[in-house]
Amino acid sequence: MNHDTPDKLPKSQKWSGEEIGKHSTDSDCWVIIHGRAYDVTEFKAEHPGGSKIIMKFAGKDATETYDPIHPPDTLDKYLARDKHMGEVNMETVEVEHEADPDEEDRKERIKRMPILEQCYNLMDFEAVARRVMKKTAWAYYSSGADDEITMRENHSAYHKIWFRPRILHDVETIDLSTTMLDSKVDIPFYVTATALGKLGNPEGEVILTRGARKHNVVQMIPTLASCSFDEICDAAEGSGQPQWLQLYVNKDRAITERIVKHAEARGVKGLFITVDAPQLGRREKDMRSKFDDVGSNVQDTGGDNVDRSQGAARAISSFIDPSLSWKDVPWFQSITKMPIILKGVQRVEDVLQAVEMGVQGVVLSNHGGRQLDFARSGIEVLAEVMPVLREKGLQDRIELYVDGGVRRATDIIKALCLGAKGVGIGRPFLYAMSAYGLPGVDRAMQLLKDEMTMNMRLIGASSVDQLEPSMVNTRGLSMHSTAVPSDTLGLNVYDPLVNPPEKARL
Known part of the structure; x- marks a missing residue:
């Protein structure tokens, strides 16, 4: 401890x-975080992002970097009260940007x-966000594992499924409502868990809640x-809106x-327990995104030394139990x-095991293509799993959900x-959310509802x-070499991997 200053100040100072x-x-x-001083000397070694980022802001104001990647109650939860050192006169602090x-x-x-009304589908929001988001935030949100083949397959797999519409059915009134885990909802999609909402918007995930x-x-x-x-x-609260929790399981089961x-x-x-992330995948766009000091070179995953110094994903993942x-x-x-x-x-084998273990549901998912590259799309796995469940009479024993690559209401209809x-x-x-805030989220959801109403009538x-x-x-779904129709919107929006320039390689 530096003895030039007292450990605590009177409350008035x-x-x-x-x-x-x-x-x-x-x-x-x-x-310094939000005008208050914190002693993080001992906490540095436990920090999921490593000690390097903390040392960068030693003796300084870290608020600007801290905010997007930490919930506001983090310090209250994880730092002992005697390490909360008191308020700081911010007029005397030189803030470095x-x-x-x-x-x-x-x-x-x-x-x-573009004005919000010029966005006519979900791809439009992606195109706008790519232009207006900070590079680090865009890289984190848009990145997939390795060569991003699975991330693209999640979307293109839906293009291998074709409709067989019925005709002359009364479709004047369309009811999109359904139940998920006994909660009644107005349309059969949910906002799946995505990390670090404040990277895209200062208000963060509460915008998605609203x-x-x-x-x-x-x-x-x-x-x-x-x-x-x-x-x-x-x-x-008070709205009756159903919410679920996505859980990364902590090594410390008491915390979990x-x-x-x-x-x-x-x-x-x-309770949605993530089971496909014993270690976070290698997301190269994120690693190149100038998060070059958000961590240390140590990852506590059974001795596997992985450089977490690049990329937001690896900077927040070390607590996950492999x-x-x-x-x-x-x-x-x-x-x-x-419900678990x-x-x-x-x-399919793991779905059957889940039924045997008595869990209430599974999400057929490859983590948005961010974990194991060349993992199959969730929709392909669904087409394989459901016939087996029906054959064994297990279809009512478990609820199946699917995520990854959904961009149109036709994708939702195919999954259902x-x-x-x-x-x-x-x-x-x-x-x-990142491009337009709450009005953007509202319009995106409404567009899906409108698309789904129309396509339900047409099918x-x-x-x-x-x-x-x-x-x-679905005959073409499992044939990965099968050509799919050219997806103009998807190809125009997709942000490909970029190799470093020649100068950087030398």
Whole structure:
């Protein structure tokens, strides 16, 4: 401890910037967050993003970097009260803003962005967001694993499914409502969990909450949200809006149990345990995005040394338990009465195992193409799984959901025809939020509703329960070499991987 300054100040006094600056060494490290000083000397070693980023702001104001990737209650939860050192006189603190050569150009692009009414589909929001988001945020949201083949396949797989419409059915009145885990919703999609909402919008995930509340769709709350869990719950409180929790399982099971029980106490209607992320995948766009000091070179995953110094994803992932296995399912069943759903199931054998274990549902998902490249699309797995469940008479024992690549209401209809209870949509709502805020999310959801009403009429179904396998042809789905129709919108929006320039390689 640096003895030039006292450990605490009287409540009526505030630290000066000069005094905070004296605590800037590895053995005596303080930072300023939202005008308050915190002693993070001992916490550095436990920080999921590593100690390097903390040392960069030792003795300085770290608020600007801290905000987008931390819920506001993080310090209250994880830093002992005696390490909260008191208020700082911010007039005496020199705030450093990192120079971003693209920022002025980005502000000009924002001035020229299309008006909201010019967005006619979810791809339009992605195209606008790509131009107006900060490069680091865009890289984090848009990146997929390795060569991003699975990420693209998630979308293109839907183009291999063709409709077999019925005619002369009364479709004057269309009912899109359904139930998911016994919650009644107005349309069969949900906002799936996506991390770090404040990278795209300063208000973060509560914008998605408000949009979902207006349209009566489910929001899945992410473990790695920028807003606190309680903030997101509070934004829905009193509305009857159903919410689910996506859970990354912590190595410390006491922490996991506390999170699960708190969620249940807040009225969360489903626990979605992520099972496809024992280690976060290699997302190269994110790694190149100048998050070049958001962590250390140590990742606690059984001795596997992975450089987490590049990329937001790896900077927030070290707490995830790679030892999670089927043997943990009974423990979860013992600590909660919430329905348990395994998120990230990718083959029929594991669905059957989930039925045997007595879980209430699975999400057929490859993590938005962000984990294992060359994993099959969720919709392809669904087409494989459902006939087996029906053959064994198990179709009513478990609810199936699918996510990844959904961009049109026709995609939703195809998934429901094949037996899904609903589909998860993530990135498109992030892009709508990042470009236009709540009005963007509202319009994106309304566009999907309008598309779905029209396409339900055209396929010959007046309600969700009329959608069944005979309405689709899936013969080309498992043939990965089969050509698909050229997807002009998708190809124009897709942001390809870029190799570093020759100069950087030398």
